Amino acid sequence: MTGRLFDKVWQRHLVANPDGEPPLLYIDLHLVHEVTSPQAFESIELAGRTVRRPDLTVATMDHDVPTTNPLGPITDPLAAEQMARLRKNCEAHGITLYPLGSAEQGVVHVIGPQLGLTQPGMTVVCGDSHTSTHGAFGALAFGIGTTEVEHVLATQTLRQVKPQAMAVTVDGQLPAGVTAKDLVLGIIAEIGTGGGTGSVIEYRGDAVRALDMAGRMTVCNMSIEAGARAGMIGPDDTTFAFLEGRPHSPKGADWERALDDWRSLVTDDGAEFDREVRIDAATLRPVVTWGTNPAQSVTIDGVVPDPASFEAAAQRQAAQRALDYMGLRPGTSVRDIRVDTVFIGSCTNGRLADLRAAAGVLQGRKVNPAVRAIVVPGSARVKAEAEAEGLDAVFIAAGFEWRSAGCSMCLGMNGDILAPGERSASTSNRNFEGRQGPGGRTHLVSPAMAAATAVAGRFAVPGDLEGAG
């Protein structure tokens, strides 16, 4: 029998498949944060229900935590109330919480893999769309809304109509200087913001296999920006090496049993997908978004497109509207666009590997005086590990603010925002209107390009900088 990775993971979590109802899937790991959970806990309590498996539930605080002085008083009373609620709810229901100030606190999609809680073949959900990140381990992982959070808390299951399976195969080798972020932005540009709707994407091919786990997480993280229900990458030795020895990874004989199981989680030769897209890695370049959705991107060597160049009327209209919002003129070279702020962080690019890539560019260089530059590690542990390597010193010497872990300027809930009209180069995942603050203009880039852009004051790749070999 030829099976796809997605079917194998789906099948092993099927609890019931009753007539006339969507299948009931078991959930192995439920990640919870302060913003999308309070209403779910309240409803559980009002209905006199309990949390079925607190031992399969893990909570942290990330969305609206302060990143400047995390141990000081929380000055935003609404954020403080949400954090207090989460603390109370976790205590009441016996759920493990990594609160602000904990050594394991951080962006929920950074801490799951870091703790070894995310493993191949699992089902992982969270009230956050970027839960697709965990698919990098060969898990089936997707974002849910608050009513579904309540459903998982009460039943440890979720009703899901089975999505279709889509393959995105990236053949060959990424050119030097082209990162996982460029790869996924390239994929989204190819298939569109709704190209993955109703589907789980399996990323395949040599260029995907060659990525480290941080890169694979970046790719799977942005599956949702193509509308996909989830993204998955088959587990391999890279995955196993990452997991071995993590706090929650299986140990001893269990590790061997787990490995045997995980090695079976591959798409068999000859398996067919509902849709297949092939991309030649050699054609990819460093990418910058110019518009207000993640599919609206251009390479670093490109120019801001002319809305008239789009075929469909809806696309022309969307492009014109995006350029008006972004304050850009068609034909402008990407390298001529100046930025005000550079943000390095988020569940997309806030891992140690991302900070290393940016610091590698910043070593011995200075941020352009016109630029405000901020780096927000994805977790308290990433921050500690970066400091142990001396990366904080590189960032600070270059002129970056070295912050504490949280979602921060990715969605601007905690006060880290752009001013109206301000332009950012951001390693986050969404360039929607107002995403980083009302009127803010966001351009999505890789960590290396964010660092180079901070130095140049305008969009740049590391090779553009003075002294670059």
Next chain:
Amino acid sequence: MRAVRRVEGRAVVIDRRDIDTDQIIPAAWLKRVERTGFGAGLFEAWRRDPDFVLNAPAAAGASILIAGANFGCGSSREHAVWALQDFGFDAVIAPSFADIFRGNSIGAGLVTAQAAEEVVATLGAALAGDLEAQLVVDVAERIVAIPSAGFAAPFALPDYARWRLLEGLDDIGVTLRHADAITEFEQRRPDWLPISGPHAHATT
């Protein structure tokens, strides 16, 4: 959840595709711990433009929103659904919806009527000529209609979503009928799968 059989009323058209949930309800509103009171934040940034359709007098009291493809993309925030409902919308008609938004809508009782591009365009044109036109979104029959114009067309809504809307079912209640199957499943799970809890590295 209350049952929704049929939505009848005036409609508002936002002729844009890829309307993301950050536009529907900006992140600053997500700090609320209630499910209510989000209507004031609905399309907050766009409503600063006095010409935005939701600011037109005809929008007051409208119960149906018509929009472009891929409606509700982006963030999983169910607050987007709550904001639409709090403002007064009981149904959204669009050529396509983002998956998470659609799931959230059904869970909260907001009808997501997926109609062909031509149908959405026809509805938009009809409303442009008559802002007071009454629309009907019939969940039971899966038909959208403007009776005064003699117009009716089908829309897509998955069977289970239709059933839940019509019955106003509590999803958890339905699932708990399978409690024995869940327990049996749990007994079969490999024992090396991770459980949460304190471990060597945790300090709080």
